[in-house]
Amino acid sequence: MQDTVILAINSSAAADKVFERCMGPKKSTVRFSTVYMFLAFTWQLFAVSVASLSMLFYVIVQFLYRLLKYASDSWVYIISVKVFSSSRINIRIRCSQILYWPIFLQDNGTRSLSSVEYAEKAALHKHSMWSSLAVDVLLGNLFGLALLYHAESACMWVLKFASDITNELLRSGCVWLMGVPAGFKLNTELAGVLGMISLTAIQIWSTIWIFLGFHFIYFIRGLAISGIIFGVTVPAALIKDLIALATLHVSTLHWLISLLYSTQIQALAALWRLFRGRKWNPLRQRLDSYDYTVKQHIVGSLLFTPLLLLLPTTSVFYIFFTIMNTTISLIYILIEITISVIHATPYIKIFLWLVMPKRFPSGIWFEIVSVWSDCIYSHKDISSPADKLQSEKGLTGAKASVVVSFLHSNFLTVGQIVMPHYNKILSGKPRTLVATAAYGVLTGRRIPSTIGTDLPIFPWMLISYKEYWRLCHDSILACYR
Numbered sequence: 001m002q003d004t005v006i007l008a009i010n011s012s013a014a015a016d017k018v019f020e021r022c023m024g025p026k027k028s029t030v031r032f033s034t035v036y037m038f039l040a041f042t043w044q045l046f047a048v049s050v051a052s053l054s055m056l057f058y059v060i061v062q063f064l065y066r067l068l069k070y071a072s073d074s075w076v077y078i079i080s081v082k083v084f085s086s087s088r089i090n091i092r093i094r095c096s097q098i099l100y101w102p103i104f105l106q107d108n109g110t111r112s113l114s115s116v117e118y119a120e121k122a123a124l125h126k127h128s129m130w131s132s133l134a135v136d137v138l139l140g141n142l143f144g145l146a147l148l149y150h151a152e153s154a155c156m157w158v159l160k161f162a163s164d165i166t167n168e169l170l171r172s173g174c175v176w177l178m179g180v181p182a183g184f185k186l187n188t189e190l191a192g193v194l195g196m197i198s199l200t201a202i203q204i205w206s207t208i209w210i211f212l213g214f215h216f217i218y219f220i221r222g223l224a225i226s227g228i229i230f231g232v233t234v235p236a237a238l239i240k241d242l243i244a245l246a247t248l249h250v251s252t253l254h255w256l257i258s259l260l261y262s263t264q265i266q267a268l269a270a271l272w273r274l275f276r277g278r279k280w281n282p283l284r285q286r287l288d289s290y291d292y293t294v295k296q297h298i299v300g301s302l303l304f305t306p307l308l309l310l311l312p313t314t315s316v317f318y319i320f321f322t323i324m325n326t327t328i329s330l331i332y333i334l335i336e337i338t339i340s341v342i343h344a345t346p347y348i349k350i351f352l353w354l355v356m357p358k359r360f361p362s363g364i365w366f367e368i369v370s371v372w373s374d375c376i377y378s379h380k381d382i383s384s385p386a387d388k389l390q391s392e393k394g395l396t397g398a399k400a401s402v403v404v405s406f407l408h409s410n411f412l413t414v415g416q417i418v419m420p421h422y423n424k425i426l427s428g429k430p431r432t433l434v435a436t437a438a439y440g441v442l443t444g445r446r447i448p449s450t451i452g453t454d455l456p457i458f459p460w461m462l463i464s465y466k467e468y469w470r471l472c473h474d475s476i477l478a479c480y481r
Contacts, residue, residue, distance in 0.1 A: 043476070043477070044477070046476065047472075047473050047476035047477050048473065050472060050476055051469050051470075051472035051473040051476065052469070054101075054102070054468070054469075054472045055465055055468055055469040055472065057098065058099060058465065058468050059465060061095050061098075061099065062462075065460065083241060083244070083245060084238075084241045085241070086237040086240050086241050086336070086339075087234065087237040087238045087240075087241050089237070089455065089457075090230075090233050090234050090236075090237040090339065090455075091230065091234055091237075092457075092460075093233075093343070093455060093456060093457065093458070094133075094136075094230045094231060094233070094234060096457075096458035096460065096461070097129060097132075097133050097456075097458070098133070099458075099461050100129070100458055100461065101129070101130065101472075101475075102468075102471045102472045102474075102475035103471075103475075104125075104126045104129050104130070105126065105475035105476070105478060105479060120359075124346075124348060124349065127348040128346060128347075128348050128349075131347040131348040131351070132342075132343060132345070132347060133231070134347075135342070135345075135347050136231035136232055136233055136342055136343075137230075137231045139231065139232040139342070140227035140228060140229075140230065140231035140232040140233075140234070140235065141227070141228050142232075143224075143227045143232050143235065144223075144224040144225065144226070144227030144228035144235070145224070145228065147220065147223060147224040147227070148221060148224035148225070148228075151217060151220045151221050151224065152217065154220055155216050155217045155220050158216065158220075159213050159216065162209060162246065166202060166206050166209075169324075170198075170202050170250070170324075171199065171202060173320055174195045174198045174199050174202070175195070175199075177191060177194075177195060177316055177317055177320060178191050178192055178195035181316055184312065184316065186312060186313040186316060187309070187310055187312075187313045190310055190313045190314070191313050191316075191317075194257070194313070194314075194317050195317075197253075197256075198253055198317075198321075201249050201252065201253055202249060204249075205248070205249035209246070219242075223235045223238055223239070226238065232342065233339045233342055233343065236335055236338060236339050237335075237339060239335065240331075240332055240335045240336070243328065243331060243332070244328075244332070244449075247328050250321065250324050250325060250328065251325060251328070253321055254321040254322065254324065254325040255446070257314070257317050257318045257321050258318065258321075258322075258444045258445070258446065259444075260314055260318075261314050261315065261318040261444040262443060262444025262445065263444075264307055264310070264311060264314055265311075265443065265444055267303070267307055268304065268307055268308060268311070271300045271303060271304040271307070272304075273287065274292055274296065274297065274300045275297070275300065275304075277289060277290060277291065277292065278290065318444065322441055322447070325447060326437070326441075326447060328449070329437075329447055329448070329449040332449045332450060333433070333449070333450065333451055336450055336451065337426075337451070339455075340425045340455060341422065341425075343425075343455055343456055344421045344422060344424070344425045344456075345418065345421065346417065346418065346421055349417050349418075350414060350417065350418070353412070353414055353417060357411045357412075358409070358411065360411055360412040360417060361409045361410065361411060361412075362409075362410045362411060362412045362416070363409070363410045364407060364408065364409050364410075365407075365408050365409075365410070366405045366406070366407060366408070367405055367406045367408055368403055368404070368405040369404055369405060369406060425455075426451075433448060433451050436448055
């Protein structure tokens with residue numbers, strides 16, 4: 001039944017399109033030939049202007065792309081890519097979206113004339129790109145103008161926040177760990193060495209940050225301008241990369257303490273297996289029996305005792321820097337999820353749902369309102385289960401011959417429209433991230449700072465300038481037709 005209805009709708013839509021093409025232009029051309037000629041000439045000029053501006057942008061972007069590709073072997077480029085990896089990806093996404101606009105405006109072909117479902121999906125896919133770009137640029141302008149207006153106050157707040165974190169948290173925390181933290185008696189010598197290394201690294205980075213603070217206002221203004229030009233996702237990615245650069249000393253200290261902690265844990269585990277007469281087989285990935293000598297047991301006992309006694313001191317420093325690094329990683333993940341949500345949100349579907357929710361049906365159902373039986377008429381709403389059962393048995397004991405019903409349709413909610421897009425970008429990755437982070441904290445491994453959400457990556461467009469101009473020109477004319 002449903003396939004028959006869809007086939008009938010597709011056939012009628014295709015016939016309507018063909019009828020409009022055959023009959024519509026003839027009457028309009030006869031009556032309004034002058035108006036149509038003027039509109040066609042105006043649209044032709046508009047197509048030439050837009051195609052020329054797009055080709056100019058295409059030339060600039062291709063020049064920058066080839067320049068970066070030429071310098072890809074230099075150490076400056078390699079370091080810049082690693083430091084500003086998130087910004088590079090989002091800038092490329094924005095440039096690709098701008099370059100691909102004529103592709104999305106192309107005609108969908110003859111299939112859209114014979115299939116309503118395909119035409120609907122093609123239209124939503126065509127408008128999803130420009131709607132996402134428009135919302136991104138709109139949010140970027142709001143963010144950029146507000147940040148540009150309050151640039152000096154934002155700069156002062158960031159510098160004061162960084163100074164408070166360095167002095168009140170990092171330095172005070174390291175000094176506290178070098179003493180008797182929470183009443184625990186630690187190894188004084190090891191705590192002093194780890195504390196002095198941490199304080200030295202913090203002091204070096206604070207000195208560098210003081211010199212960079214005098215020029216930080218220019219970065220704030222550049223961040224605002226990038227949001228106005230490229231949209232809010234680009235400055236968000238720049239903020240993420242800046243946080244990673246500003247907290248490099250914390251990440252480095254966490255890596256060093258994690259290396260010491262994990263090595264100590266592995267050594268204690270190996271020595272514990274020695275006392276049990278077991279040995280780890282890396283080829284078969286299992287524990288095998290092994291006969292150790294007396295000298296090996298004596299050396300193992302001499303190593304096991306100091307490593308076990310020094311473990312609380314190492315663990316305290318490891319827990320402190322793990323908390324700091326995990327907080328920074330959560331900020332990374334929050335910014336990454338925000339960027340992915342901005343890219344994945346179907347703005348055109350939400351707008352159509354607000355204007356016309358009937359565009360998103362989720363099922364049909366019949367409401368029986370009238371039943372004619374043998375010379376007896378009954379007008380009753382029997383949509384409830386009890387009334388349906390009564391109608392099946394017969395309202396008057398007679399067999400019904402004519403039934404009058406209305407066809408109704410259920411509609412999707414905004415949550416049902418949006419959630420498939422969000423599930424696609426996440427697809428169970430937060431659960432894997434939690435398990436990996438928990439395992440990394442317990443074993444001293446590196447904690448992931450990203451969940452790897454799916455972003456709309458386009459292949460880079462490499463065609464001739466003349467061909468790109470013709471593509472833009474034909475796309476604008478296709479909209480007029």
